[in-house]
Amino acid sequence: MIPEIGHFALVMALLFAMVQSFFGLAGAARGQAAWMGAGRSAVTGQFVFVAIAFAALAWSFIQKDFSVLYVATNSNSELPVFFRFAAVWGAHEGSLLLWALCLAGWSLAVTALSSSLQVRFRSRVIGILGLISIGFMLFMLTTSNPFDRLVPAALEGKDLNPLLQDFALTIHPPILYLGYVGFSVAFAFGCATLLEGRLDSAWARWTRPWTLAAWLFLTVGIALGSWWAYYELGWGGWWFWDPVENASFMPWLAGTALIHSLAVTEKRGLFKSWTLLLAVSAFSLSLLGTFLVRSGVLVSVHAFATDPARGLFILAFLTVVIGGALALYAWRAPQLKSNAGFELAARESFVLFNNAFLVAALCLILLGTLYPLFMDAMELGKVSVGPPYFNMVFLVPMVPLLLLLGIGMHAVWKKSRLQPVRSRLLGIAAAGFAIAVIAGAAVYGEIRPMATIGFTLALWVMGSSLMIPLARLRAGQAVPGAVLGMAIAHFGVGVVTLGITGVQSFKIEEDVALAVGDTATIGGYDFRLAALRDARGPNYVAVEADVVISKDGAEITTLRPQKRLYNSGGNPMTEAGIQVGPGRDLFAALGEDLGQGRWSLRLQYKPLIRYIWLGALLIALGGGIAGLDRRYRRATAAAPGLERAAAEVTR
Amino acid sequence: MTPRRKRMLAVLAVVSGVGAAAILASFAFEENLLYFYSPTQVHAGEAPDGRTFRVGGLVTSGSVQRAEGSLEVRFVVTDNLESVPVRYTGLLPDLFREGQGIIAHGRLTESGDFIADEVLAKHDENYMPPEVAATLHTPAPARTTQ
Numbered sequence: 001m002i003p004e005i006g007h008f009a010l011v012m013a014l015l016f017a018m019v020q021s022f023f024g025l026a027g028a029a030r031g032q033a034a035w036m037g038a039g040r041s042a043v044t045g046q047f048v049f050v051a052i053a054f055a056a057l058a059w060s061f062i063q064k065d066f067s068v069l070y071v072a073t074n075s076n077s078e079l080p081v082f083f084r085f086a087a088v089w090g091a092h093e094g095s096l097l098l099w100a101l102c103l104a105g106w107s108l109a110v111t112a113l114s115s116s117l118q119v120r121f122r123s124r125v126i127g128i129l130g131l132i133s134i135g136f137m138l139f140m141l142t143t144s145n146p147f148d149r150l151v152p153a154a155l156e157g158k159d160l161n162p163l164l165q166d167f168a169l170t171i172h173p174p175i176l177y178l179g180y181v182g183f184s185v186a187f188a189f190g191c192a193t194l195l196e197g198r199l200d201s202a203w204a205r206w207t208r209p210w211t212l213a214a215w216l217f218l219t220v221g222i223a224l225g226s227w228w229a230y231y232e233l234g235w236g237g238w239w240f241w242d243p244v245e246n247a248s249f250m251p252w253l254a255g256t257a258l259i260h261s262l263a264v265t266e267k268r269g270l271f272k273s274w275t276l277l278l279a280v281s282a283f284s285l286s287l288l289g290t291f292l293v294r295s296g297v298l299v300s301v302h303a304f305a306t307d308p309a310r311g312l313f314i315l316a317f318l319t320v321v322i323g324g325a326l327a328l329y330a331w332r333a334p335q336l337k338s339n340a341g342f343e344l345a346a347r348e349s350f351v352l353f354n355n356a357f358l359v360a361a362l363c364l365i366l367l368g369t370l371y372p373l374f375m376d377a378m379e380l381g382k383v384s385v386g387p388p389y390f391n392m393v394f395l396v397p398m399v400p401l402l403l404l405l406g407i408g409m410h411a412v413w414k415k416s417r418l419q420p421v422r423s424r425l426l427g428i429a430a431a432g433f434a435i436a437v438i439a440g441a442a443v444y445g446e447i448r449p450m451a452t453i454g455f456t457l458a459l460w461v462m463g464s465s466l467m468i469p470l471a472r473l474r475a476g477q478a479v480p481g482a483v484l485g486m487a488i489a490h491f492g493v494g495v496v497t498l499g500i501t502g503v504q505s506f507k508i509e510e511d512v513a514l515a516v517g518d519t520a521t522i523g524g525y526d527f528r529l530a531a532l533r534d535a536r537g538p539n540y541v542a543v544e545a546d547v548v549i550s551k552d553g554a555e556i557t558t559l560r561p562q563k564r565l566y567n568s569g570g571n572p573m574t575e576a577g578i579q580v581g582p583g584r585d586l587f588a589a590l591g592e593d594l595g596q597g598r599w600s601l602r603l604q605y606k607p608l609i610r611y612i613w614l615g616a617l618l619i620a621l622g623g624g625i626a627g628l629d630r631r632y633r634r635a636t637a638a639a640p641g642l643e644r645a646a647a648e649v650t651r
Numbered sequence: 652m653t654p655r656r657k658r659m660l661a662v663l664a665v666v667s668g669v670g671a672a673a674i675l676a677s678f679a680f681e682e683n684l685l686y687f688y689s690p691t692q693v694h695a696g697e698a699p700d701g702r703t704f705r706v707g708g709l710v711t712s713g714s715v716q717r718a719e720g721s722l723e724v725r726f727v728v729t730d731n732l733e734s735v736p737v738r739y740t741g742l743l744p745d746l747f748r749e750g751q752g753i754i755a756h757g758r759l760t761e762s763g764d765f766i767a768d769e770v771l772a773k774h775d776e777n778y779m780p781p782e783v784a785a786t787l788h789t790p791a792p793a794r795t796t797q
Contacts, residue, residue, distance in 0.1 A: 235742070344661075356665065364676055371680075382687035382782045384705065389683035393676050511741040513722050571746045591742040596720035602742050 003068050006056025007147040010097075010140060013049035013104070016042045017133035020107075024127025028120045028195075036123035043111045043126055046133060047104040054101050057146050058088050067153030070094060070146045076159035076568045078539035086170040087160045092310075093146035095173060099290070100136050102174075102181040107133070110185055110210070117206060124192035125185075132184055135317045143310045159568035162540075168228035176221025176248060180286040182214025183251060186258065187283035190276045191325055194332040199276070204266035205632065207279065211262060212627035215255040216620045222248050223616035231576055236509065236587050236604045238612060241390040246369045247289030250362050254282040257358040259623075260351045268413055270340055270348060273333040274355070280329060284322040285362075291318050292369070345416035350408025357397035357404075364393040391504075402457040402497060406464035409490060425464060432459030443583075444506045444607070454501025461494035481629035489622025495615030502608025511591070515598045523605035525586060526550050530558070532599065540564045540573075545599070547577060547588040556586075561601075563590045585609050685756065689786035690733040698759055706735055706765055707754035707783040715749055728753065732788040739767040746772035752783040 020042035027035025057070070061084045066072040074094070075087045089098040107129040114122050140146070189207045193199050225245070230238045239245060258278040265275045291314040342348040368385040375383050406428070410421040418425075436455035441447050465487045469479045479487075512520040514529040521527070528548045535544040542562040549556045559577030566573065576589040584607040591600030687705045688698040698704055708728035715726040722741055726749075727734045737755050747753060747770060757767035771780075 356668075360669070360672055364672070367676070368680075371684075382785075384685045384687070385680070386683040386685055389679045392679045392683075393672075396672055396675055511722055513720060515720075571748070574745055589742075594717060594720050594722070598720040600722055600742050 002056050002059050002063070003065065003147040003149065006053045006060070007145065009049040009052035009056065010137065010145075010147070013046050013053065013100070014134065014137035014141065016046035016049060017130045017137055019130075020046055021127045021130030021134060024123045024125075024130055026127075028123040028127065031120070033119070036119060039123055039126050039130070040111055042130070043104075043107050046130075047108045050097075050101050050104040053147075054088070054097055057094060057097060058085055060147075061085060061087055064157070066155065066157050067150055068146075069148045069150040072150050072154040072157045074157070074160050076157040076539070078567055079157075079160055079165070080538055083160060083165050083169070087164075089173045090160050090164050090169065093140070093144045095177075096136065096140050096144055097146055098174060098177055099181060100133065100140065102177045103129070103133055103136065103184060105178075106182055106185055106214075110188075114206070121192055121196060124195055125188045128188040128191045129184060132188075132321065135321065139310075139313050139317065143313050157568075159566065159570070162564070162566045162570060162573045163232065165566075166228065166232050168224060168232070172221060172224040172228055175217050175224060179214050179216070179218025179221045180248070180251065180289065182210070182217055183255060183279075183283040183286050185210040185214065186255075186279040187325070190279035191328060193276060194325075194328045197332050197335050199265075199272050199336050201266050201269055204262050204275065208259065208262050208266060209627045209632045211255065211259050211279070211282075212623045215252070215259055216623040216627065218248065218252050218255060219616055219620040219623065222252060223613050223620075226616075227613050230609070231578055235574070235589060235602055236576065236606065238503070238609060241365075241368070241387045243369050244289070244293050246365050246390075247285075247292050250365055250369075251282050251285040251289060253358050253362040253365075254278055254285050257355045257362075258282050260354050260358075264348055264351050268340055268342070268348060270338045270342070271351075271355075272336040272338050273329075276333060276336070277329060278355075280322075280325045284318075284325065287314075287318050287321060291315060340414075342414050343416040345411060345418055347408065347411040347413045350404055350411050353404050354401065354408065357401040360397040361394055361401075364397075365390060368393070399453065399457065402461055402493070405490060405493065406460045409464060409468060409486070421467070424467065428463035428467070429456075429460055432456045432463060435459055448505055451501055451505035454497060454505065458494045458498035458501060461497060462491050463494075465491040465494060482626050482631070485622045485624070485626025485629070487622070488625060489619045492615045492618025492620075492622055495611050495618055497615075499608045499611030499613075499615060502611070503606050506607045507609075508605040510603050511600060512603060513594055513598045513600050515596070518598075520601075520603060522603050523584075524551060525556070525605060527586075527588060527601075527603050529599070529601065535562060537564070539568070540566045542575070543590065545577075545588075545590050545601075547601070549579065549586055549588075559586070559588045561588050561590045563592070580610065582610070583607065687754070687782045689730045689782075690728060690735045691730055691786070691788070693735050693759070693765075694733040700759060703756065703758050703768075705754050705756050705782075706737070707752065707780055707786075708734070709783070709787070710747070710749050710751055710753055712749045728755065730783075730786050730788055735765050736763070737765045737767050737770075739770055743770055744772045752780050754780050754782065 020039050022039075023035045023042065024039030027033075027039055060068045060071050061075055062081060064071070064075070064077050064084070070091070070093050074091045075084050079087065087094070089095040107126065110129065111126060114125070117125070186207055189203070189210070193203055225248070226238045229240065230236060258275065261271050261275045261278055264271045291311075368389050371385055372383050375381055407418065407425060410425065411418060433452075433456045436452050436459060437447060440451055440455060444451070469484055469487045472479045472483070508523045510520065510522050514520060516529055516532055519526050519528040526549065528550070530546040530548045532543060532545050535542040542564040544560050544562045547559040547561065549559065557579045559579060561577035562575040564573040564575055574589050576587055579586040584605060587604035587606060589602045591602060594600055685703065685705050686699075687707060690706065690708050692698060693706060698706070706728060708730045711727040711729050711734060715724065717724045723738070724740070724743065725736060725738050727736050739755070751772055753770060753772045755765060755767035756769040756771070757765055759765055
């Protein structure tokens with residue numbers, strides 16, 4: 001009964017989405033207030049029914065209803081209830097439902113919080129969000145219904161993939177999806193603007209907090225994914241340039257470019273059509289990512305299922321959405337003219353460079369991700385593009401990006417006026433370089449060119465970011481949210497750079513064969529396999545090792561990596577032992593029994609790796625602080641210096 | 652600078668930047684494109700000498716041999732027509748086992764052994780890498796993913 005209610009709720013949600021998009025768009029086109037009102041109300045209806053469907057599926061999991069195919073395939077009666085709930089989005093059908101729930105949630109939030117928008121514009125935004133919902137609901141109902149019954153019912157479920165039985169499953173997908181899907185708001189704002197053919201700085205001010213919110217979730221989602229991969233599936237790697245990682249990273253790059261370009265559009269009325277193109281692209285890339293992941297054209301740990309019908313559906317949907325948006329853009333964007341000038345070293349130029357480098361990075365990653373598909377489709381052979389390609393081509397735009405970031409933050413709008421900060425910036429650069437060389441030599445015992453460049457850039461960006469709030473504080477001025485957020489986010493970029501440089505330059509990884517009592521030494525740390533024993537969890541048995549780590553004879557810690565065998569069958573799982581430290585992680589993972597009492601182990605020394613995720617969180621925090629800036633909450637008052645166009649916005 | 656010269660300068664900078672990036676990317680691309688060959692193709696001499704590539708197939712039952720207590724392992728991958736012996740030193744993935752579809756990354760020696768520096772067996776136990784699935788000569792027993 002419950003699954004049928006869920007199924008019915010999905011159908012209802014589809015109907016509400018249809019009402020929402022029809023009345024939203026047609027009402028705006030015909031200027032009918034009642035129609036537009038109906039479109040708005042449908043948003044709530046859609047959200048309620050998607051939430052009911054979601055709750056029904058969660059309930060089926062919690063009640064162990066193995067007569068539902070999706071539940072039987074992805075859970076097991078021994079699976080702890082915590083994971084049974086998270087298993088809702090552990091595979092294809094349920095994660096689409098989560099997608100739909102996120103979309104309905106964003107739509108509801110936009111509807112509730114956008115009363116300051118012009119009625120027509122708001123109605124168009126709601127209509128466009130409805131169109132996207134229709135696509136996803138249809139996709140679910142026609143090819144991926146999570147409520148399909150299994151006849152006869154299974155006595156026992158097959159179990160959730162053990163790789164996913166981890167705390168991170170409960171938070172990584174929802175947060176990532178909130179980010180992915182959140183770009184639909186900027187997309188809808190962009191399309192609505194194109195429909196109206198008019199863009200003023202108020203538009204940018206409305207779009208900014210929504211884009212920042214989506215981008216913030218995506219940032220945290222990607223960081224969580226990286227952290228999860230590090231301790232659970234990656235044998236200690238933190239980024240693999242896996243197609244699915246790229247699929248989340250490309251919208252992030254587009255979104256990052258967008259939030260910068262939006263700033264220029266808001267403050268100076270420039271880059272209008274470019275900003276719109278980015279708004280369209282960010283969500284299009286999210287959809288492309290969904291297509292790549294869900295259609296099964298790509299091989300990756302995330303690609304749940306391969307079903308040609310699904311692939312075709314998403315491809316068609318993708319074509320309609322992206323093609324439609326780009327056609328609209330090509331038709332309407334030329335009407336959006338901006339003709340304010342700016343000098344070469346003005347802030348606008350730096351944002352332009354920021355966008356150019358981010359988009360270049362995006363294109364290079366897109367090329368590497370899609371090329372194997374292209375080769376395969378043309379029957380030119382089966383190829384894959386290895387991580388070295390991505391590592392190399394990503395550096396090319398990133399080094400100048402970071403270099404200019406440190407200067408660009410201090411540039412003023414319109415005019416080249418860097419003279420006042422020049423000497424201080426030179427000082428930071430020199431100090432950064434000196435610290436990079438000295439600390440590199442002192443801590444890691446050698447000076448490597450790439451590491452020195454990376455550390456210098458990291459310190460340069462961090463130092464330069466701190467300059468702004470410090471100068472304001474020293475002058476006794478308040479630091480507005482937007483400025484503080486910007487400084488924190490950019491400081492976070494420096495912290496991420498520090499982490500990546502440290503771990504990529506000085507990590508040590510070694511596979512060793514140890515018997516109980518043996519010691520292996522890496523990076524000056526002695527790893528001694530002290531004991532092996534059997535352990536038991538709620539739904540698995542395991543072999544557990546005690547790996548005692550010491551340095552210069554002083555014991556530091558004991559790691560307890562496990563090799564697990566889940567009762568539901570399948571392959572063994574590796575549970576790494578990790579000691580977290582401010583300067584480095586120490587990592588040990590159990591391989592297998594090699595015979596003669598010896599086990600294979602992977603031992604790793606990962607300097608500064610924590611700073612990658614810490615920096616990502618700082619970036620997100622900065623985005624959050626900037627998004628909460630007071631001026632976004634003031635509906636009508638225009639900030640000083642803003643174009644008067646903003647004043648025509650009425651409540 | 653006049654606005655015109657400034658614009659020319661900007662265009663020049665962008666063009667040279669894009670050009671440099673494109674050249675670099677194409678080099679990086681050429682270096683890092685990894686082709687996949689089935690054991691049959693390897694036997695037919697299609698695989699490159701002295702360059703890394705990927706080979707994949709099923710791990711032949713009973714072929715996994717390990718020097719006791721050491722990290723060295725040998726096994727044979729097959730597409731059910733031809734097979735290639737593989738040598739590898741290190742940790743095998745959790746999902747590696749006989750009968751499983753795997754992909755190995757490495758290079759061919761003159762003796763015809765494949766020295767792998769990485770062995771991949773991703774996803775779950777029901778999963779078959781598509782390259783392997785496409786090149787198997789006798790279809791593997793029907794395995795369903797959901």
